[in-house]
Amino acid sequence: MSRRITASTRMSLVVGDPVRHSLSPALHNAAYLAADLDWVMLAMPGPVGSGASLVDLVRRHEVGGMAVTMPLKPEVAVAVDVLDPAAAALRSVNTVVPDAGGARGMSTDGDGFVASLRASGHDPAGTSVLVIGAGAASRSIIDALGRAGVRAIAVVNRTHSGAVEAAQFAPMALAVEHDQLDGAAASSNIIVNTTSVGMGQDAAGGASPLDVTLLRADHVVADIVYHPLQTALLAAAVSAGAATVDGLGMLVHQAALQCEAWTGVTPDVSVMRAAAEAELLARHG
Numbered sequence: 001m002s003r004r005i006t007a008s009t010r011m012s013l014v015v016g017d018p019v020r021h022s023l024s025p026a027l028h029n030a031a032y033l034a035a036d037l038d039w040v041m042l043a044m045p046g047p048v049g050s051g052a053s054l055v056d057l058v059r060r061h062e063v064g065g066m067a068v069t070m071p072l073k074p075e076v077a078v079a080v081d082v083l084d085p086a087a088a089a090l091r092s093v094n095t096v097v098p099d100a101g102g103a104r105g106m107s108t109d110g111d112g113f114v115a116s117l118r119a120s121g122h123d124p125a126g127t128s129v130l131v132i133g134a135g136a137a138s139r140s141i142i143d144a145l146g147r148a149g150v151r152a153i154a155v156v157n158r159t160h161s162g163a164v165e166a167a168q169f170a171p172m173a174l175a176v177e178h179d180q181l182d183g184a185a186a187s188s189n190i191i192v193n194t195t196s197v198g199m200g201q202d203a204a205g206g207a208s209p210l211d212v213t214l215l216r217a218d219h220v221v222a223d224i225v226y227h228p229l230q231t232a233l234l235a236a237a238v239s240a241g242a243a244t245v246d247g248l249g250m251l252v253h254q255a256a257l258q259c260e261a262w263t264g265v266t267p268d269v270s271v272m273r274a275a276a277e278a279e280l281l282a283r284h285g
Ligand code: ATR
Pocket: 132, 133, 134, 135, 136, 137, 138, 157, 158, 159, 162, 194, 195, 196, 197
């Protein structure tokens, strides 16, 4: 399929610094094409300090939607006119939407993660979840799990103070000391790795954020690392008979929520996933 780009084609942007590694243009352009939407996405470098002027483009409806990556997420949260609840809680925006009232800031990462669990047949409602890591991705996931009806969230991080901070993002979340990780894994239904451990390493022999002999067939194991798609953690989970959700799940579903917010159209997530896989293959083989 090819497409026509004309003067009436709506423009969306992904902004950040660095931005040239972003998978967003591949995902969104594939979704636009498949849904026959007259939209395009381009990547634009957005160094620290450029957030307010970029938000202006959306506020004036010159840009139809903007995806925001680091380092702009916190400053864009200050520059927009309205914040959705997740973005307000996290003080971080990954999506800007032109609204009647100006520019609206959203944070779709956490809801994207929960959507990826549900799409794989694992509704987190009523479950106990172990979240390993306490960075920005962890906080957005904890915030979204807190609104998804989970029973309990145990947060474990290499640096315990980070876990204590991250656990503030959901009422049922509790920071657990790193030496209690094994017990927390044993008593959880869902285990989520939000750290970079395993990134860029072969599944065979790669590092795992927890002792993989603890994994059971009744666990659901999710990793947000998507290079490689099968991390050492996920490979061990498969060997243990557990269900797995790989890192493209969150990436694709958070992008689908962005597309829906900008265009009003629910995109085909399988098309977006295929585009992401093709792009990763082209880059890494
Ligand atoms: P992101 O924005 O992707 O969440 P981040 O904010 O840099 O990334 O957070 C990285 C997370 O991975 C942190 O929880 C970090 O632990 P610390 O808070 O102790 O730094 C965790 N992390 C990174 N490398 C790690 C490693 N080798 N072992 C354990 N945890 C690691």
